[in-house]
Amino acid sequence: MNIYLLASLLLFPLLFSCEVLGPAEPEDYELLDGPVEDLTMAEIKRFIEGDVAFNDQIFTVETGLGPIFTGTSCVSCHAGDGKGHPFVKFTRFGQSFPGVNNYLNQGGPQLQNKAIPGYEPEILPSGAPHSSLVAPIVTGLGFLDAVSDQDIIDMSDPDDLDGDGISGRVHWNTRPDYVSDRPGTITLDGKYISRFGKKARVYDLLHQTADAYNQDIGITSYFEPYDTYSGDKLNPEIDRQTISDVVFYLKTLKAPIPRDQDNPDVIAGKALFQNIQCASCHKPTLETGYSPIEAISFKEFHPYTDLLLHDMGPELDDGYTEGYAYSNEWRTAPLWGIGLSKDSQGGQYYLLHDGRARSIEEAILYHGGEAENSKNMYQGLDQNEKSQLLKFIESL
Amino acid sequence: MKTFTLKYLKINLIILGTFCFSSTFSQENEELITNKNNEKAELNMDAVFNRPTLGFDKIPVTLGGYLEANTMYRIEEGITEGLSFQARRLTIFMAASISDRIKFLTEIEFEDGGKEVAIEFAALDVAFHPLFNFRGGIVMNPIGAFNENHDGPKWEFVERPDVSVNMLAATQSNAGFGAYGKTYSGNWIFGYEAYLTNGFNSKIISNEQDKTYLPAYKEGEDIFEDNFSGKAMFSGKLAIKNRNIGEIGLSYMGGVYNKFEDDDEEVEDKARVDVLAIDWNTTIRATGTYIVGEAAWVWVQTPDTYTQQYGNKQQGVFMDIVQPAYKRKIFEWEDATFNLAVRFDYVDWNVGKFTETNTNIGDQIIAITPALSFRPTPKTVFRINYRYEWQKDILNNPAEKAATWYLGFSSYF
Numbered sequence: 005m006n007i008y009l010l011a012s013l014l015l016f017p018l019l020f021s022c023e024v025l026g027p028a029e030p031e032d033y034e035l036l037d038g039p040v041e042d043l044t045m046a047e048i049k050r051f052i053e054g055d056v057a058f059n060d061q062i063f064t065v066e067t068g069l070g071p072i073f074t075g076t077s078c079v080s081c082h083a084g085d086g087k088g089h090p091f092v093k094f095t096r097f098g099q100s101f102p103g104v105n106n107y108l109n110q111g112g113p114q115l116q117n118k119a120i121p122g123y124e125p126e127i128l129p130s131g132a133p134h135s136s137l138v139a140p141i142v143t144g145l146g147f148l149d150a151v152s153d154q155d156i157i158d159m160s161d162p163d164d165l166d167g168d169g170i171s172g173r174v175h176w177n178t179r180p181d182y183v184s185d186r187p188g189t190i191t192l193d194g195k196y197i198s199r200f201g202k203k204a205r206v207y208d209l210l211h212q213t214a215d216a217y218n219q220d221i222g223i224t225s226y227f228e229p230y231d232t233y234s235g236d237k238l239n240p241e242i243d244r245q246t247i248s249d250v251v252f253y254l255k256t257l258k259a260p261i262p263r264d265q266d267n268p269d270v271i272a273g274k275a276l277f278q279n280i281q282c283a284s285c286h287k288p289t290l291e292t293g294y295s296p297i298e299a300i301s302f303k304e305f306h307p308y309t310d311l312l313l314h315d316m317g318p319e320l321d322d323g324y325t326e327g328y329a330y331s332n333e334w335r336t337a338p339l340w341g342i343g344l345s346k347d348s349q350g351g352q353y354y355l356l357h358d359g360r361a362r363s364i365e366e367a368i369l370y371h372g373g374e375a376e377n378s379k380n381m382y383q384g385l386d387q388n389e390k391s392q393l394l395k396f397i398e399s400l
Numbered sequence: 401m402k403t404f405t406l407k408y409l410k411i412n413l414i415i416l417g418t419f420c421f422s423s424t425f426s427q428e429n430e431e432l433i434t435n436k437n438n439e440k441a442e443l444n445m446d447a448v449f450n451r452p453t454l455g456f457d458k459i460p461v462t463l464g465g466y467l468e469a470n471t472m473y474r475i476e477e478g479i480t481e482g483l484s485f486q487a488r489r490l491t492i493f494m495a496a497s498i499s500d501r502i503k504f505l506t507e508i509e510f511e512d513g514g515k516e517v518a519i520e521f522a523a524l525d526v527a528f529h530p531l532f533n534f535r536g537g538i539v540m541n542p543i544g545a546f547n548e549n550h551d552g553p554k555w556e557f558v559e560r561p562d563v564s565v566n567m568l569a570a571t572q573s574n575a576g577f578g579a580y581g582k583t584y585s586g587n588w589i590f591g592y593e594a595y596l597t598n599g600f601n602s603k604i605i606s607n608e609q610d611k612t613y614l615p616a617y618k619e620g621e622d623i624f625e626d627n628f629s630g631k632a633m634f635s636g637k638l639a640i641k642n643r644n645i646g647e648i649g650l651s652y653m654g655g656v657y658n659k660f661e662d663d664d665e666e667v668e669d670k671a672r673v674d675v676l677a678i679d680w681n682t683t684i685r686a687t688g689t690y691i692v693g694e695a696a697w698v699w700v701q702t703p704d705t706y707t708q709q710y711g712n713k714q715q716g717v718f719m720d721i722v723q724p725a726y727k728r729k730i731f732e733w734e735d736a737t738f739n740l741a742v743r744f745d746y747v748d749w750n751v752g753k754f755t756e757t758n759t760n761i762g763d764q765i766i767a768i769t770p771a772l773s774f775r776p777t778p779k780t781v782f783r784i785n786y787r788y789e790w791q792k793d794i795l796n797n798p799a800e801k802a803a804t805w806y807l808g809f810s811s812y813f
Binding site: 025026027028029030062064065066069073075076077080083084089090091093117118119120121122123124125347348349350351352354 | 754
């Protein structure tokens with residue numbers, strides 16, 4: 005064979021097949037990460053800065069990790085911006101009743117159960133009330149952050165005046181000094197509406213970010229300067245710009261995109277979701293108020309939450325609470341992205357606050373308290389209807 | 401690897417230039433031994449001296465080196481950063497026979513366009529007996545097949561094996577000394593190496609890879625000046641070869657890697673790293689097929705209270721199969737050869753199960769790389785590689801897929 009012919013034959017397909025022979029790009033709806041639409045170019049650059057800090061910055065002993073900690077980076081708890089894996093489950097402890105944590109001088113409220121070599125991690129004090137928590141999905145947080153205080157108050161019904169058995173209430177809580185008011189902030193007796201976290205303990209995304217760097221990774225900052233190990237006020241181990249970029253990244257992560265919305269089973273399941281009153285707490289549609297980020301300002305979105313605290317019954321009552329919530333109260337978890345959570349949890353479901361539910365159905369069956377009626381109605385569905393409902397939830 | 405200042409770099413280049421220009425005649429040393437002519441080659445451990453060099457009349461010094469460059473087009477989950485051109489490394493080696501029994505050889509590598517300059521090898525060898533040679537200086541730790549035999553022109557692949565460079569720490573060299581030797585009997589060759597050198601450091605369990613990562617020790621300060629743990633690391637290898645069958649090597653290195661004492665006070669529990677590797681190479685006579693590979697295991701002691709992000713057991717393997725497919729004279733090149741080749745890579749950086757869930761920990765990569773290479777002479781290789789890889793994160797989430805095209809060359813000079 006002519007050697008040049010052979011070479012040409014081998015090179016020809018190479019030149020034209022580079023892209024064809026690479027792995028295909030996943031569809032947008034298969035991924036949780038990515039920016040919201042219509043960001044300006046300057047905003048996209050800032051999003052990327054935050055993306056790098058959130059997903060690529062690993063803390064080491066030299067860069068301030070610990071000395072006691074629970075994770076080494078943001079991404080160790082939020083792989084792919086999705087729900088956390090029990091491998092980095094964290095424990096919060098010390099508070100049984102609204103307003104008082106009696107274990108702050110014993111390491112509370114968060115247990116740093118890992119330590120760099122040469123140090124001893126914290127041990128849960130005997131008898132301390134506590135909850136184990138897996139990290140939540142972080143996409144779409146900017147939309148939740150931009151819901152107006154008034155809208156949250158309007159969804160609440162603390163005395164169940166409408167008589168539907170559901171009495172969601174606002175978590176009025178204190179907040180750190182370094183956070184700022186949102187447009188239209190409403191206060192009550194010096195307290196503010198907090199909305200993030202399993203117990204809606206956290207006021208906004210700056211509060212969440214600075215707190216997580218400090219409590220999860222052991223990183224001191226301008227905002228949270230106290231070392232979790234020594235209690236001493238230390239120099240910042242992360243700069244304000246990085247924290248600001250991460251906050252911007254979290255604000256501008258896109259909302260999860262539902263899948264299979266034309267599937268007849270999904271459509272039927274959506275109707276069942278309304279019929280058995282899941283939607284009373286897992287509200288399908290909310291609206292943002294004003295945001296300085298135009299792409300998330302005055303938008304309708306579909307998180308399946310009301311951002312309120314609800315009594316979830318004794319089975320989910322760990323005896324631990326935060327802020328001014330009761331121990332049986334949990335903030336309605338947004339359901340968006342739940343069908344993709346397996347992709348960040350090692351191919352398996354670990355649902356509810358501590359990952360105890362290994363399937364969506366199991367999570368439903370753990371519901372109690374204000375959700376008892378809905379659970380009972382779910383149990384009354386026939387097998388086909390249950391399947392339709394589960395398919396709908398998985399499509400979110 | 402030790403990073404040089406520009407000043408030292410200039411001095412080295414002046415010395416090299418002086419040797420070049422002071423020679424009125426030079427001749428090429430024909431003792432090039434590539435991994436294709438396994439039968440006549442000696443052991444893998446001899447690779448450091450089995451390189452083509454230029455000798456100079458009246459000066460007992462030989463010079464050589466190699467250059468590697470390539471283009472790369474990578475597609476990761478459907479997204480590409482476009483075409484890149486890379487000048488990966490320029491390596492210069494210089495050997496001197498100081499007397500009949502005393503040799504010196506150094507290998508200086510410039511990587512990424514000179515961003516990193518490193519002495520990979522700089523050792524004085526004193527031959528007392530074929531079974532006992534002293535070697536001291538900056539020595540290559542004899543672990544696996546690749547570390548001591550890493551010259552680009554010897555391989556059909558642009559990328560180095562994952563297990564060798566991303567689990568082990570090739571090219572790994574350390575300051576230290578030891579001995580090596582060989583003996584022969586009929587078709588059998590037996591060799592050994594044993595060195596005491598500086599060891600690893602705590603970077604291997606605290607690094608921006610967020611995994612136990614032996615190559616991270618290179619980020620440590622003064623690694624050629626200061627032994628981080630204060631305890632010597634042992635590395636050694638036993639190799640046996642049958643000229644008709646092939647070679648197999650068993651290598652080990654290990655020692656304490658952490659600074660467990662400071663100012664004579666104990667500040668941490670002692671923690672060890674231990675590495676075991678098996679390597680092999682053979683040529684199937686009937687077909688001319690050349691096979692080379694290595695498998696390695698790493699055990700690292702980490703505190704129970706540290707994070708499982710950093711595993712305490714790792715394993716990996718690579719295997720290359722190279723098939724000469726077409727050999728003839730092309731232009732003025734006698735025996736120009738086209739080779740078809742394929743490489744299999746596998747590394748698991750964290751072998752075990754999560755304590756919390758009893759499910760498998762991920763942190764693995766599998767890759768397969770078909771290749772076509774053209775060797776106009778044994779010293780020069782042009783190569784086209786297509787690498788397809790599946791990489792799982794620590795949580796064992798669905799693998800991220802990536803494909804990379806390479807077109808490049810590597811040549812001794």
